[in-house]
Amino acid sequence: MRVCLTVAYDGTNYHGWQFQPNGITIESVLNQALSDLLGEEITVIGASRTDSGVHSLGNVAVFDTNSKIPAEKISYALNQRIPEDIVIQNSREVAADFHPRHVQSKKTYEYRILNRRFPDPTRRKNTYFYHHALDVQNMQKAAKYFMGEHDFKSFCSVHTTVETTVRTIHKLEVSKEKDVICIRITGSGFLYNMVRIIAGTLILAGSGAILPDEIPQILEKRNRGAAGPTAPAKGLTMIGIEFLEEEGQK
């Protein structure tokens, strides 16, 4: 059977999701623990290959197994075998051909900025501390220009190798609660570093370094140098994925 996991993690201590020859990753921890648990070699396929330091509440991974353990029990058994900074939130059986990167989906990410005079040590690992005042209204104005379908070539790492840099953003909200500014973004998919570069550019708009109305020009330039810096990984959390086609759950 094919089993689908919802995976939450504190990314602080990992070299991202994807297997690497050096450095421990979320994927390698899951492969090892699942192989031990199920007594066969397991290789998970992740929906979102998050970067080093990025967190997750709802990343998704699938794997195939011959095990007779009911799929919904695997979350509990697996949580006993993995470190406390990774927690499986759910496990369920899906159709044998369900692939979390090939099915159309909406992914939601949150970028959180701690905007106050001094850092708060209790929130240092899942917010980006930014000392200067940020104008949330200007960030909201700038955010509107990202909505819909655009070529996001200015908003992806120069190392990206993809067929097209056109993506669709369904939702992009900037809100402030107490001293945390939260950028919440939902899209059909994101290019490498795209959310962090959008966050870095919205911070420029909030600080007054650029005007909100400059966003369309930055998009048009199709040049990474035109956009703002890549905001630090620690502020980013993968919130969840909504699959638009049936998962074929049995």
Add this chain to the structure above:
Amino acid sequence: MRVCLTVAYDGTNYHGWQFQPNGITIESVLNQALSDLLGEEITVIGASRTDSGVHSLGNVAVFDTNSKIPAEKISYALNQRIPEDIVIQNSREVAADFHPRHVQSKKTYEYRILNRRFPDPTRRKNTYFYHHALDVQNMQKAAKYFMGEHDFKSFCSVHTTVETTVRTIHKLEVSKEKDVICIRITGSGFLYNMVRIIAGTLILAGSGAILPDEIPQILEKRNRGAAGPTAPAKGLTMIGIEFLEEEGQK
């Protein structure tokens, strides 16, 4: 001059506030860093000697120095010399006889319970994960009985050695936002483990193990065994202290 610091910390990696022969404490880190910075032996006096694993956004400490560094600059210089899990939020000169434990004050603590099906690894260090459903209304009903002046002998560690176990609670609010139940308590002072035992007892009321109306009897018994368990340290944060007499700020 006497300098007053507002000290925030993630208590996860410390053996509490107070100096101990074995194990690193917040106090020992501050003493060491201040002595290095100011070139004289410095000993801080803390307002709230928080336990191992307890966090702070606004604990207060004072120390005396012959330094000519302006008091308000000390926070910046000190933050360069201490680990990232301790951050001085403010430094200021106070009257030479200001003692943060002898002056009347109101202290505020927050106890945060993460009430959901599975743990959230990104919040595992500053919330107490509690799996079973909690009835917030029952917790609020129980909370009302703690308000005002009471003998809190049932709500302090049996190891406490104090003249009187009578304390006054000015405010005790239980609120829920998404999956976090927050117990916010303000009082004239707290006995050893008192906030954590009140939290543990409110959790009993929320889970249905006791009725809210049983709180008065538990108080009357003046017996630690009558109250609930001591909730884990990681859920507790010292929010801040309001001094009711003048700090004698110059």
